[in-house]
Amino acid sequence: MAMTLNDDQNMLRESARDFMASEAPVTHFRKFRDMGCKDGFSHGLWKQFAEMGFTGILIPEAEGGMGMGQIEAGIVLEEIGRNLSPSPFLTTSVAAVEALKLADKAMRDRWFPGILAGETVIGIAIEEGVKHRPEKIACVAERSGNGFKLTGHKQFVVQGTSSDMLIVAARTAGAVGETDGLTLFAVDKDAAGLSMEAARLVDSAMAAHVKLDGVQVNADAVIGDVDGGWAVLSKMLDAGRVGAAAEMVGVGTGAMDMTFDYLKTRKQFDRVIGEFQALQHRAAHLYGEMEGARSIVLKAQSLMDEGHAKAELYVAAAKAKAGLACNLAVREGVQMHGGIGMTDEYDIGLYMKRDRGLNEFFGDAYYHADRVATMNGY
Amino acid sequence: MSELETFRAEARAWLEENCPAEMRTPAKGDEDVCWGGRNFVFQSDAQKLWLERCVAKGYTVPDWPKAYGGAGLSPQETKVLRQEMAKLGCRSPLNSFGIWMLGPALLKFGTEEQKVHYLGQIARGEIRWCQGYSEPGSGSDLVSMQTFGEDKGDHWVVNGQKIWTSYADKADWIFCLVRTDKTNKYQGISFLLFDMETPGVTTKPIKLISGNSPFCETFFDNVVVPKHQIVGELNRGWDVAKYLLGHEREMISGMGGDGGVTSIGAAMKAVLSEEPVLRAQMALFDVENLTFRAHGERFMDEWKTGKAHPAYSNLMKYVGTELNKKRNELVMSIGGTQALEWESERSNGGSKARNWLRTKANSIEGGTSEVMLNVVSKRILEMPGA
Numbered sequence: 181m182a183m184t185l186n187d188d189q190n191m192l193r194e195s196a197r198d199f200m201a202s203e204a205p206v207t208h209f210r211k212f213r214d215m216g217c218k219d220g221f222s223h224g225l226w227k228q229f230a231e232m233g234f235t236g237i238l239i240p241e242a243e244g245g246m247g248m249g250q251i252e253a254g255i256v257l258e259e260i261g262r263n264l265s266p267s268p269f270l271t272t273s274v275a276a277v278e279a280l281k282l283a284d285k286a287m288r289d290r291w292f293p294g295i296l297a298g299e300t301v302i303g304i305a306i307e308e309g310v311k312h313r314p315e316k317i318a319c320v321a322e323r324s325g326n327g328f329k330l331t332g333h334k335q336f337v338v339q340g341t342s343s344d345m346l347i348v349a350a351r352t353a354g355a356v357g358e359t360d361g362l363t364l365f366a367v368d369k370d371a372a373g374l375s376m377e378a379a380r381l382v383d384s385a386m387a388a389h390v391k392l393d394g395v396q397v398n399a400d401a402v403i404g405d406v407d408g409g410w411a412v413l414s415k416m417l418d419a420g421r422v423g424a425a426a427e428m429v430g431v432g433t434g435a436m437d438m439t440f441d442y443l444k445t446r447k448q449f450d451r452v453i454g455e456f457q458a459l460q461h462r463a464a465h466l467y468g469e470m471e472g473a474r475s476i477v478l479k480a481q482s483l484m485d486e487g488h489a490k491a492e493l494y495v496a497a498a499k500a501k502a503g504l505a506c507n508l509a510v511r512e513g514v515q516m517h518g519g520i521g522m523t524d525e526y527d528i529g530l531y532m533k534r535d536r537g538l539n540e541f542f543g544d545a546y547y548h549a550d551r552v553a554t555m556n557g558y
Numbered sequence: 559m560s561e562l563e564t565f566r567a568e569a570r571a572w573l574e575e576n577c578p579a580e581m582r583t584p585a586k587g588d589e590d591v592c593w594g595g596r597n598f599v600f601q602s603d604a605q606k607l608w609l610e611r612c613v614a615k616g617y618t619v620p621d622w623p624k625a626y627g628g629a630g631l632s633p634q635e636t637k638v639l640r641q642e643m644a645k646l647g648c649r650s651p652l653n654s655f656g657i658w659m660l661g662p663a664l665l666k667f668g669t670e671e672q673k674v675h676y677l678g679q680i681a682r683g684e685i686r687w688c689q690g691y692s693e694p695g696s697g698s699d700l701v702s703m704q705t706f707g708e709d710k711g712d713h714w715v716v717n718g719q720k721i722w723t724s725y726a727d728k729a730d731w732i733f734c735l736v737r738t739d740k741t742n743k744y745q746g747i748s749f750l751l752f753d754m755e756t757p758g759v760t761t762k763p764i765k766l767i768s769g770n771s772p773f774c775e776t777f778f779d780n781v782v783v784p785k786h787q788i789v790g791e792l793n794r795g796w797d798v799a800k801y802l803l804g805h806e807r808e809m810i811s812g813m814g815g816d817g818g819v820t821s822i823g824a825a826m827k828a829v830l831s832e833e834p835v836l837r838a839q840m841a842l843f844d845v846e847n848l849t850f851r852a853h854g855e856r857f858m859d860e861w862k863t864g865k866a867h868p869a870y871s872n873l874m875k876y877v878g879t880e881l882n883k884k885r886n887e888l889v890m891s892i893g894g895t896q897a898l899e900w901e902s903e904r905s906n907g908g909s910k911a912r913n914w915l916r917t918k919a920n921s922i923e924g925g926t927s928e929v930m931l932n933v934v935s936k937r938i939l940e941m942p943g944a
Contacts, residue, residue, distance in 0.1 A: 182634075183856035184863060440939055455943030460935035461928070467939060468877050472849040479852035497848040504845075545845075546838075552848070553841035557824030558831065 181482050183475065185251075192252055196259040199232055204265035206527050212266060213384040219342040220386035221266035229267060230298025238277045238419075243288060244296050249485035250419065254426030254477065261430020264527075264534055266385065268301045268339050270427060270541075275420035276302035279347055279364060282412045283403045287366060291345065303343035304420070305334035305367075305390050306413070312543040314349070314413060315359050319392060321350035327398040328352070330365065330373075333391050336540070340388025341378040344369055347416070348392065353407045362409035364416075365401045372396065383533040417542050418495045422484060424541045425477045425495075425502035431538065432470050432506035435513040435531040439463075442517055459516060466512050473498075473505035493555045496548040503538075503545035510535045565635050570642045576611045578604035582647045587909065591653050595686025596730045609683055612651035619657055619681045622665070626673050627681025633862040655724065656680035656687040660733050663749075663802040667790040676751070688754070690720040690734030690776060691799065698929050700735075701743055701796065705778060707736040707750065714738070714750070716758075716781040722923065726761040726774035729754055733802075736783075739793050749795035751787045758782075768915040769900070769908070803924065804871045819851045822885070826892045836891060843881075843888055850881050869937035876930035879920035886914040 185193065204225055212222055229235050237253050239245025246252070253274050260269060272295060280288055294300030306314055319332025330350050337346065346367045354361025367374060373395040376388040404412035440463060443454035453459055480498035483491040510532040514521040521528045539545065581604050585591055592598070592605055600606040612618045615629060621636040622628025631639065661680050664673055679685040696703040705718025716736055726732070731753055739746030754761070758781040763771035790798045823830060823840045830837040857874055860866040889910055890897045897914075899905035921927040935941045 182863075183852070183859045184865065440941075444940075444942060452942045454941040457932070460939075460941050460943075461931040463939055463941060464873070464876075464931040464934035467934060468873050471873065472846075472853045472877065475853035475856040476849040478856060479848075494848065494852075497845045500842075500845045501849045549838070549841040549845050552844050553823060553830075553837060556821035556844055558821070558827040558837065558840070 181486075183478055183482070185255075189251060189255060193255045193259070195232070196234070196256045197262075199228075200259040200263040200265050203228055204260075204267070205263050206530065209264045209266050209384070209530065218378070218386065220339065220380070220384060221268060221342075225265070226267055226301070227298040229269060229273075230296060234269065235273050235298050236277075236292070236296040237273060238281070239292055239296060240281070243292050245292070250422055250481040251478065251485060253419075253423060254429075254481050257423050257426040258430035258433070261427035261432075261534070261538075262434040264431070264434070264530055268342070270420065270423050271304050271338050272300065272302045274423040275304050275416050275542075276347055278419035279403055279412050279416035280366075282415060283366070284400075286400060287403065291366070294344065300345070301339055301343045303337045303340040303346045303388070304416070305337045305340070305346045305348040306417075306542075307336040308332070308334060310335075312540070312547055314417060316356055317349050317351055317362055318356050319348065319350040321352045321363055321365065323352075324396060327396065327401060328363075328365065330367065330392045330395040330397065333389065335387075335389045337376070337388040337390050338385055338541075340390055341376050341386065346374075346390065347403065348390075349409060349413055350392075352409075359410040361407050362413060363406050364403040364409040364412050365397055366403055367392075367395060367397060367401065381537055383530075383537040385537060414492075418484065418492060420542045421499040421548070422477065422480050422495045424538050425473075425480070425498045428502040428506035428535065428538050429470070429474050429477055431531055431534050432473065432502070432509035435506075435509045435528060435535075436466055436470055438528060438531075439509075439513040439516050446518075453516075462512060462516075466508055469505040469508055473502045476501045493552065496551040496555065499543060500545040500548035500552065503548075506535045507539060507545075562634055562638060566638045566642060569635075569639050570646075572615065573642055573646055573648060576608075576615075577643075577646060577648045578608055580604035581608040581649045581651075583649075584647070585649055587906075590649070592649075592651060592683070593686055593725075593728070594652050594654060594683025595728070596684070597728065598683075598686065608649070609651045613682050616681070618652045618654075618683060619661065619677075622661065622677065622681065626665075626677035637858075652683045654680060654683065654686065655689060655729075656685065659689060659802050659805050660687050660751075662805045663733075663798050664789060666801060667749075667798050672789065685730045686725070686728060688723050688726045688729035688732050688776075690723055690726075690732045692722045693719060694721050698926055700799075701747065703735060703737060703747070705734070705736050706740070707738050707748065707783065709738070710782075712785055714783045714785070716750070716752075716778045716783055718778050720776040720778075721764075721773075723761070723774045723776040724772055726754070726776045727763055727771075732759075732776070733789070735795055735799055738795075742793065744796050745793050747795040747799070748792055749789045749798040750783050751789060752781065752783045756781050756783070766916070767918070768912040770912060770916070772916075804868075819848055821847070822889065829892050829894070836888075840888055840892070843884060846881055846884070850877060853877065867938050869933055872925070872930045872933040873938070875925060876921075876927050876934070879917075880927060882920050883917050886917045890914050 233246050234256050236245030237248050241247035280291055308318060321328040321330050348365045348367045349362055351361055352363040373393040375391045378386050378388050381387050443459055444452060446453050476498045480494035483494050513528045514532055517528050520526050580602060592609055616624060617629055619628040620631045620639050624630040657680055661677060664676055691700060693703045707714035707716045731751060734750050735747050736750050737746055738748040758779040760777045761774040764773045764775060765771050821844050830840055857866055857870060893910050897910040900908035900911055
């Protein structure tokens with residue numbers, strides 16, 4: 181396909197841009213942060229997302245959704261990033277939906293209506309250490325009765341305590357480090373033996389440490405195949421990664437635009453600081469980095485939507501590049517704003533915090549650069 | 559099947575049928591590249607045959623109109639043709655500054671007579687062109703150039719000196735910036751075409767740090783240029799030059815070794831697996847390389863549909879050339895002491911070291927990286943100041 185958005189996609193972008201700017205701008209984020217909201221997002225806004233059709237953007241039309249692809253989900257995510265709009269969109273409507281699309285009909289029927297209505301939130305319980313290591317999952321699911329008994333711990337479960345269901349990856353066979361032998365489960369928030377402790381993160385999002393103490397689930401809680409969870413997990417992770425990359429394009433572009441505006445207005449030494457070549461060159465370089473990130477993210481999205489064999493490579497490269505470029509944007513943003521950039525009152529610091537969270541989400545730039553190297557044969 | 563897919567099948571069938579097997583292997587060096595021109599000596603019958611077949615089909619310049627030697631393909635069809643050529647590993651039938659630089663300028667600024675005459679010659683690979691822009695005192699500040707054409711009625715008499723003229727010693731004709739009005743800096747330059755065999759033209763190769771001499775100094779001593787050999791209006795040559803520089807930047811930014819997304823890491827696995835820090839550098843380079851290819855693809859798609867900013871090629875030139883330098887630094891590091899060899903059989907005459915040094919010019923020629931950043935900052939980001 182051509183590496184440009186088509187008319188429908190441009191229209192979606194316009195409506196997502198208008199919606200986020202009016203309903204969920206940075207002031208909205210600040211409001212929920214300052215009230216110490218235990219969810220870290222507004223349920224009212226999540227309902228509005230549903231009214232816009234965003235929550236079911238990746239759900240097939242036959243099941244009530246918009247039946248769109250990663251490019252369209254990414255368009256919404258970019259606007260979320262630009263406005264720092266807090267919502268469960270990335271975890272629930274992108275990652276969880278991609279996993280549930282591979283589940284049986286009964287499970288899809290159970291969860292899709294709530295997602296479509298903007299009532300359901302789903303947490304992704306994958307991480308067990310401080311860094312993203314999905315193949316090292318040690319959480320165990322033993323056969324028990326009609327189903328399985330889950331034991332282990334998870335962390336960095338974003339919006340975990342606000343979730344109605346957790347997608348939990350556990351080992352049903354094989355050794356830690358192997359990709360075979362994993363299974364994904366849909367675990368109800370009220371399941372006996374499941375406990376969560378929420379922590380507020382640097383970007384004001386809420387994330388949970390989850391303890392699974394012999395949590396009993398029925399066989400119908402399995403998403404995909406027993407022992408074959410890696411296929412579902414990979415799909416879910418790649419959707420989440422390319423989604424996070426798209427959101428970082430939004431965060432980075434938002435920070436960059438704010439910074440360029442500042443360069444054009446702030447005066448020192450009797451002139452606008454944007455006249456200084458030292459800053460101009462850094463600005464132009466940053467612009468190039470963000471444009472590159474935007475390009476590789478679009479490429480990865482379109483390859484995923486095509487089901488292309490190289491999609492995995494490009495998703496890894498996109499997550500890495502978007503992470504590096506967005507990180508540069510927020511660092512340059514704070515530095516070029518000078519003292520005011522260090523204040524809580526000014527928005528640029530909020531972008532820096534959001535970047536950090538998104539960079540760690542489903543593998544940082546170094547993790548994904550390493551995967552690029554492996555996939556490239558060295 | 560969509561029209562484009564029908565075209566893809568046809569193009570593939572034509573390439574299968576017409577591209578000789580020898581022309582489907584990677585070019586080993588500059589001697590394998592067909593530059594055409596009066597004095598070009600074909601390296602093989604296959605090279606000659608491949609050029610002739612492409613000329614007959616219009617595939618040396620597929621997107622040019624048929625009347626000027628092209629195949630009249632749409633931008634989408636041209637992209638498909640290039641994809642199919644890449645898949646089969648087909649070499650470019652003809653490399654030419656005429657195709658990359660002068661052609662687009664003539665298509666935009668030339669008279670109908672000039673288009674038919676010069677574009678046809680370019681498409682057929684009959685004339686090899688060089689570019690006369692830079693002067694010893696005019697590098698980044700190109701408009702300060704002094705080479706002067708004195709008006710003698712039906713012709714100009716040109717005197718002066720150019721420098722960094724690529725392959726001037728091998729070229730048949732030159733497209734050259736000549737001052738025709740000393741009182742107006744920007745609107746006092748004309749864009750002239752003339753034969754390098756005209757009396758008074760001499761060239762002197764410049765030996766570079768790579769040990770090779772792809773560039774020359776070019777001297778003009780009372781060179782007579784007929785008036786009809788001007789492109790565009792008198793004293794408005796800077797408009798033509800700027801337009802053409804955009805194309806040069808696209809060309810230089812595209813210099814990424816194999817021009818594709820294939821990683822050089824796999825072939826270097828033995829070294830990289832023992833040096834984790836170097837492997838990490840290579841991995842980050844691969845991320846940047848995949849990014850640049852996607853960026854280039856997006857830029858070309860936007861450019862063709864008129865959505866790209868007119869100054870965007872400056873950004874691509876900056877990013878692409880810096881990336882190519884980085885690639886060659888990595889090639890040298892991974893190559894270790896063997897990459898230091900300058901004159902041995904096993905190093906193919908020091909090709910790694912020479913290529914590495916050659917790439918240092920990428921971010922200087924056709925506008926330095928610093929000038930590119932100035933342009934991006936002022937024209938795209940609209941930063942204030944002079």
